[in-house]
Amino acid sequence: MFVNTVIAFIIIFGTLVFFHELGHLILAQRAGILCREFAIGFGPKIFSFKKNETVYTIRLLPIGGFVRMAGEDPEMIEVKPGYTVGLLFNKEDKVEKIIINQKEKYPDALVIEVEQADLEHQMKISGYEQGNEDQLVSFSVSETSFFIVDGEEVQIAPYNRQFHSKSVWKRIKAIAAGPIMNFILAYVILVFLGIVQGVPSDEPVLGKLVDNGRAAEAGLHEGDRIQSINGKKMESWTDVVSTVREHPEKKMKIVLTRDNNKLTKYVTPEAVKTGDETVGRFGAYNPAEKGLFSAISYGATETVTVAQNIMTTLGKLVTGQFSVDMLAGPVGIYDMTDQVAKTGLINLMKLAAFLSINLGIVNLLPIPALDGGRLLFLFIEAIRGKPINREKEAVVVFIGVAFLMLVMLVVTWNDIQRLFL
Structure with missing residues (x-):
């Protein structure tokens, strides 16, 4: 049972977090924001894969999740004057990759000492080529370029791909989409339940009875319409529930109709403790309408x-x-x-x-x-x-x-x- 509970907890909690973060991800991507990571959980990674620009990860602690958008935190990697970096170019002669360390692993890279780098607005980098320190060279950097750090690629985020570059309305939508997705998920679940088990009715009519419950033991049947309890008229299922709750382990006189016949039954609700109070339950559900x-x-x-x-x-x-x-x-x-x-x-x-x-x-x-x-x-x-x-x-x-x-x-x-x- 312990294993089943753990699995149920992880599935429920993971599903809620997944759809919440999915809302953030979809609206952020539609706004043109670079989303570096979509994570379920916190702490060390236990599973990850990359699709398009985003790394999808499952982390060890199932207590939340996040979408890491470019620009929300200070960029992790900076290229400052005096740095020595390697450059790899695409077919358009734009810088495609900037190698921060382990440059010896990339013999085709052009190594320069950086004089100036603007990797947010102008997307340019300039410096002095090794072996030709007298001549300053300048290169355009592709908007889909990468840093290479310890052999791993990290996509560079131009300013127009960062969170704060977007209009206030687009940012509001990206943030609000998470909670809104939770409401949508709840609505879909409830509609599904309404289709599967039917929509509960407030009519004072008995639906399914609990096996060996007090109502079944007293001879009540599914479909019985309750007219009164202890002489009090029952106009809704809410009236029935509230009256039963008030009579734990107290005999109740129930007048009902079944197949156009009026019957009288006596039921003693079971005493059930909920929180700090004890209430009565007699083991019956209200009817449900399917559609x-x-x-x-x-x-x-x-x-x-x-x-x-x-x-x-x-x-x-x-x-x-x-x-x-x-x-x-x-x-x-x-x-x-x-x-x-x-x-x-x-x-x-x-x-x-x-x-x-x-x-x-x-x-x-x-x-x-x-x-x-x-x-x-x-x-x-x-x-x-x-x-x-x-x-x-x-x-x-x-x-x-x-x-x-x-x-x-x-x-x-x-x-x-x-x-x-």
Whole structure:
């Protein structure tokens, strides 16, 4: 069972992160931004391959992911005056590769001592050829050129391929696409579930009964329409559920109709502990309607409902009505996955949809280091007409990262205490 839970956790978490980062990747590439790496996880690489300009990697720690866009961080390699580099040319006599070290492995390379290099705007490099130090030579550099460092190629990013060269609107779309993709994923999962298992109805009618459940033991059947419980009229399935919840281990008188006949049954709901309260359950589900259009509508309605509930909870967290101790981190999500996995694939998919919506909303919070924080900076830039000072932005992001790490440590510690202590 442990192995199954681990596999389920990795698949669910990996899928959510994959689609989130895929949103960033697609919109960034459409904007013309050079995306150096698409990563699932953090830490050491355990698998990688390169397609076109992007290296796709799976990393050891399954706690997130990232798309590394050119220009978001300082470029890793600089060519400064006085450097000795090797140059390889393409058929158009433009520099195609700049060899930083191990130049002896490339006997065909032209070796120069760099006098000047502009590999962002003008795409030119000039210097003195070895053996002819008196004559300055200048070369155009291809926009699809590479550095070669320790035998590995690193693509050079001209300014027009960097993140900050793009319009504010294109950058906003590239950042917002991640959370939006999570909402789309949740919607698709919920529509699929609506097609497979049907759309839950709020009619006070019994759907599938749990084998050996209290409802089945009392002689209730699928399709029974509940008229009243303890004399109280039942107008919806919501009424039924709330009434049953209020009667753990207390006998209830249920009046129902079956095949146009009125019957009276007595059911004692099972007492089930959820959190700090004990509620009643009698082992019956509400009926479901199957159909493509109802599933499409259900997917949208359920996505909005779950999003509203999550936002309400976050609002309570801000006002102090909800404690950070009640949040769940990766350890808590693993435990949640373990519990839900025991109830079947359908519930696992429901959990995945919930987590996907949760991931989308949390990432939109205006906290530095999250997508919402980056979007806030971009909206401010759009209003001001100029970007925020990069150094000030970096300081704010650093504070945001430190805050998130602190919250993650607290949440993880609470998860561990709940599980093991």
